[in-house]
Amino acid sequence: MSDRLRAFYGQVVAVAVALAIGAIIILMVDxxxxxxxxxxxxxxxxxxxKIAGTLLQTTPILICxxxxxxxxxxxxxxxxxxxxxxxxGFAAALVGFALPLPSGLHMIVALVVAVLAGAAWVSIPAYxxxxxxxxxxxSTILSNYVAVLLTSxxxxxxxxxxxxxxxxPPILPSAYLPEIFSFSRLNWGLVxxxxxxxxxxxxxxxxxxxxxxxxVGSAPKFAEYGGIDVKRQGFIVLLASGAIGGLAGGVETxxxxxxxMEGFAxxxxxxxxxxxxxxxGSPIGTIFTALFFGALRSGSLLLEVDTNASREIITVIxxxxxxxxxxxxxxxxxxxxxxxxxxxxx
Amino acid sequence: MSxxxxxxxxxxAVEIIGITKRFGAFTANENVNLTVRRGEIxxxxxxxxxxxxxxxxxxxxxxxxxxxxxxxxGGDVVFTDPAAAIAAGLGMVHQHFKLVPSLSVAENVFLGMxxxxxxxxxxxxxxxxxxxxxxxxxxxxxxxxxxxxLSVGIEQRIEILKVLVRGARTIIxxxxxxxxxPQESRELFQTLRRFVAEGMTVIFISHHLEEVxxxxxxxxxxxxxxxxxxRSTAELSxxxxxxxxxxxxxxxxxxxxxxxxxxxxxxxxxxxARDERRLPALRDVSFTVRAGEIVGIAGVAGNxxxxxxxxxxxxxxxxxxEARLNxxxxxxxxxxxxxxxxxxxxxxxxxxxxxxxxASISSNLLMGRQHKAPWSLRGLLDWKAADKEAEAMIKRxxxxxxxxxxxxxxxxxxxIQKVVLAREFTNDPDFLLIDQPTRGVDIGAQExxxxxxxxxxxxxxxxxxxxxxxxxxxxxxxRILVLFNGRIMGEVAGDKAADETIGMxxxxxxxxxxxxxxxx
Numbered sequence: 001m002s003d004r005l006r007a008f009y010g011q012v013v014a015v016a017v018a019l020a021i022g023a024i025i026i027l028m029v030d031x032x033x034x035x036x037x038x039x040x041x042x043x044x045x046x047x048x049x050k051i052a053g054t055l056l057q058t059t060p061i062l063i064c065x066x067x068x069x070x071x072x073x074x075x076x077x078x079x080x081x082x083x084x085x086x087x088x089g090f091a092a093a094l095v096g097f098a099l100p101l102p103s104g105l106h107m108i109v110a111l112v113v114a115v116l117a118g119a120a121w122v123s124i125p126a127y128x129x130x131x132x133x134x135x136x137x138x139s140t141i142l143s144n145y146v147a148v149l150l151t152s153x154x155x156x157x158x159x160x161x162x163x164x165x166x167x168x169p170p171i172l173p174s175a176y177l178p179e180i181f182s183f184s185r186l187n188w189g190l191v192x193x194x195x196x197x198x199x200x201x202x203x204x205x206x207x208x209x210x211x212x213x214x215x216v217g218s219a220p221k222f223a224e225y226g227g228i229d230v231k232r233q234g235f236i237v238l239l240a241s242g243a244i245g246g247l248a249g250g251v252e253t254x255x256x257x258x259x260x261m262e263g264f265a266x267x268x269x270x271x272x273x274x275x276x277x278x279x280x281g282s283p284i285g286t287i288f289t290a291l292f293f294g295a296l297r298s299g300s301l302l303l304e305v306d307t308n309a310s311r312e313i314i315t316v317i318x319x320x321x322x323x324x325x326x327x328x329x330x331x332x333x334x335x336x337x338x339x340x341x342x343x344x345x346x
Numbered sequence: 347m348s349x350x351x352x353x354x355x356x357x358x359a360v361e362i363i364g365i366t367k368r369f370g371a372f373t374a375n376e377n378v379n380l381t382v383r384r385g386e387i388x389x390x391x392x393x394x395x396x397x398x399x400x401x402x403x404x405x406x407x408x409x410x411x412x413x414x415x416x417x418x419x420g421g422d423v424v425f426t427d428p429a430a431a432i433a434a435g436l437g438m439v440h441q442h443f444k445l446v447p448s449l450s451v452a453e454n455v456f457l458g459m460x461x462x463x464x465x466x467x468x469x470x471x472x473x474x475x476x477x478x479x480x481x482x483x484x485x486x487x488x489x490x491x492x493x494x495x496l497s498v499g500i501e502q503r504i505e506i507l508k509v510l511v512r513g514a515r516t517i518i519x520x521x522x523x524x525x526x527x528p529q530e531s532r533e534l535f536q537t538l539r540r541f542v543a544e545g546m547t548v549i550f551i552s553h554h555l556e557e558v559x560x561x562x563x564x565x566x567x568x569x570x571x572x573x574x575x576x577r578s579t580a581e582l583s584x585x586x587x588x589x590x591x592x593x594x595x596x597x598x599x600x601x602x603x604x605x606x607x608x609x610x611x612x613x614x615x616x617x618x619a620r621d622e623r624r625l626p627a628l629r630d631v632s633f634t635v636r637a638g639e640i641v642g643i644a645g646v647a648g649n650x651x652x653x654x655x656x657x658x659x660x661x662x663x664x665x666x667x668e669a670r671l672n673x674x675x676x677x678x679x680x681x682x683x684x685x686x687x688x689x690x691x692x693x694x695x696x697x698x699x700x701x702x703x704x705a706s707i708s709s710n711l712l713m714g715r716q717h718k719a720p721w722s723l724r725g726l727l728d729w730k731a732a733d734k735e736a737e738a739m740i741k742r743x744x745x746x747x748x749x750x751x752x753x754x755x756x757x758x759x760x761x762i763q764k765v766v767l768a769r770e771f772t773n774d775p776d777f778l779l780i781d782q783p784t785r786g787v788d789i790g791a792q793e794x795x796x797x798x799x800x801x802x803x804x805x806x807x808x809x810x811x812x813x814x815x816x817x818x819x820x821x822x823x824x825r826i827l828v829l830f831n832g833r834i835m836g837e838v839a840g841d842k843a844a845d846e847t848i849g850m851x852x853x854x855x856x857x858x859x860x861x862x863x864x865x866x
Contacts, residue, residue: 205727205729206726206727206729207725207726207727208716208717208722208725208726208727209725210727211709211712211716211727212716215702215705215713218702218704218705219698219701219702219703219704219705221698221699222698222699222700222701222702222713223713224661224681224699225659225661225681225691225693225699225700226681226685226713226714227680227681227682227684227685227686227714228681228682229680229682
């Protein structure tokens with residue numbers, strides 16, 4: 001428990017350091033950091049509609065974050081969530097406009113297809129990882145570009161809605177994820193994300209398979225020795241992570257945009273990965289870190305209206321958080337500065 | 347008492363006076379006094395957790411004492427960090443080496459104090475100086491080699507060179523032999539003797555008695571953080587040392603046993619395997635282990651023991667031959683199936699294979715049982731049952747921990763080993779493979795572990811013990827096989843094993859009168 005508490009404090013310090021450096025940068029553009037931060041908070045939580053807007057931004061980050069958590073806990077660094085999200089989003093749209101089904105069932109089928117699309121997309125790097133021990137970080141990153149451009153191609157050349165925009169025809173209302181409030185596009189996707197986070201945490205802790213997967217993640221040689229099929233487990237973990245990434249895309253399509261378009265949901269996959277890293281791979285922790293990043297995104301909308309700072313300051317702060325979290329990991333290991341390299345020796 | 351260095355005090359390289367160090371409620375060192383004369387090899391011995399490493403970390407400035415003071419060469423000093431200790435002529439070789447694998451030997455030696463020329467690193471000068479130093483002190487290394495490719499023995503030499511380059515006159519070595527083969531240990535001792543002959547001082551932490559007896563001039567014994575005695579080594583016997591360390595008499599005589607003649611449980615035939623470099627590491631190995639029998643594998647580390655253990659456990663493919671456990675060929679099975687066939691395995695590299703250090707004791711004891719009742723039911727884990735089982739095992743194996751939720755890496759080496767034994771011995775196996783049963787384990791725990799292994803024998807299990815410590819095999823084994831260069835050189839009955847016979851075979855020589863063809 002004290003370990004976990006210490007980890008928590010560490011992350012809080014990392015965020016605080018990032019915000020402090022962010023403040024200095026804001027000063028450099030002649031703006032008051034206090035004003036910027038207050039505006040951010042107001043923009044994120046100022047009234048009902050703004051809170052709903054924040055939660056709307058939180059939803060895809062949360063689901064992508066849970067996808068990343070599955071990978072991290074199982075020892076697989078899935079950096080391809082962005083691509084799985086695009087594939088899932090496109091697949092859900094395809095089912096949504098091209099396959100008329102009864103209300104409700106239509107939505108579920110579309111989500112299932114999104115899940116399958118995400119899993120199918122990650123199965124390529126997963127296969128190479130299992131069969132040839134290819135580094136999954138590199139192959140999943142590369143698969144992002146292919147996914148984004150492939151879905152663009154599909155959208156522009158095969159399924160383009162007649163008219164000016166690079167987008168598919170709208171999906172049928174029978175496939176919509178219902179909205180929670182009348183005043184916002186916030187939808188049941190958020191509930192899907194929350195349930196998913198709790199479910200994944202529970203699976204890792206309370207099932208034999210979850211135990212095996214997390215052992216492969218934390219001590220692969222021990223797991224192998226203990227009779228766990230490490231390669232198979234790694235494949236399953238990547239597949240599950242990709243499937244959830246696909247789900248994130250499906251939720252975004254069916255809940256928010258109601259169509260697939262070029263450049264849809266940019267960066268949610270990466271934000272989710274950062275949220276998961278900041279939460280140390282804990283799905284429950286990711287609920288809060290995703291909310292934090294969601295609030296940053298949503299709060300930044302007000303930034304350019306009320307202050308002289310560009311909303312890109314949010315990207316800067318996120319980058320600073322990544323830096324300070326990684327610096328913290330390095331500092332924790334400073335007792336043995338060669339730990340990182342040693343890993344490869346064995 | 348005067349602070350001015352008297353003539354007698356100036357003969358002392360190091361004086362530690364009344365050092366106390368507490369970590370919360372735990373007292374690691376209590377009023378410890380230690381005087382090390384210049385030019386001696388001073389051994390500090392004690393069980394794990396006796397406070398040896400803490401004391402040395404204080405001396406080296408890595409920790410600050412709560413009370414007490416330190417004198418170097420007769421003058422009071424306060425070391426706030428290791429840099430100050432290094433400046434005062436101290437050097438420490440840690441138990442776990444801190445080298446950069448991707449850099450060359452010379453680069454590692456001069457890391458942080460590179461020789462520069464025109465703002466660039468002068469590699470040629472570094473290589474030349476490393477070579478010169480290495481030849482002068484007799485620590486053979488190739489300065490241009492990359493450290494990642496070298497053995498632990500050589501890595502240790504590099505660590506010592508690093509310390510020398512930084513101008514150390516007093517060298518502290520923390521359990522230097524724990525990772526070495528007997529050969530490498532002997533070479534290290536020769537080096538240490540050469541150092542003291544040149545007027546340097548060596549402080550040597552160990553819990554290996556033979557070595558202490560062999561190499562040291564003076565011994566200081568610590569127990570439970572307190573200073574027990576400082577004596578001249580010549581006045582002491584091994585038994586005296588053990589009594590001072592443990593606080594009671596401990597026996598490492600051969601364990602009494604009933605003769606047994608069980609059925610063959612493990613039958614290894616013509617087994618070959620390759621190492622990481624794809625070179626043959628096991629060559630045509632054949633032997634059997636019967637129920638109720640302990641077979642020992644002796645040999646200098648790196649002669650195929652690791653490969654033998656890994657092939658049997660299904661962690662490395664065999665290139666030829668078979669190993670049948672109750673009739674099933676292990677070389678064709680996956681680790682999970684091998685375990686199901688009645689195989690238990692205490693691995694040699696405990697922290698990598700044997701446990702997940704960051705996880706709890708319960709979680710570590712769960713490995714291999716996550717699909718079995720009462721630990722799990724229909725794929726769902728029952729952590730309450732797991733904790734209960736863990737508590738029972740903690741009790742039975744006398745694991746010193748706060749409870750089943752204690753993190754494994756916080757335990758001492760001996761207690762971590764007991765966690766592994768507890769898991770493996772309670773699986774009701776037919777065959778146990780125990781690789782280095784007591785490596786890095788203190789004496790009190792060694793005795794307990796040996797008793798557990800004898801219990802397994804008495805329960806009719808077939809046991810294969812691999813150990814680089816010959817005395818351990820003489821204590822335990824019914825038969826001893828000697829591995830050399832991947833080949834079984836010969837077999838000796840455990841009760842008739844004269845040290846010289848085994849020693850010759852470990853060195854690759856056939857004992858007289860037992861001519862055997864050495865076909866390669």
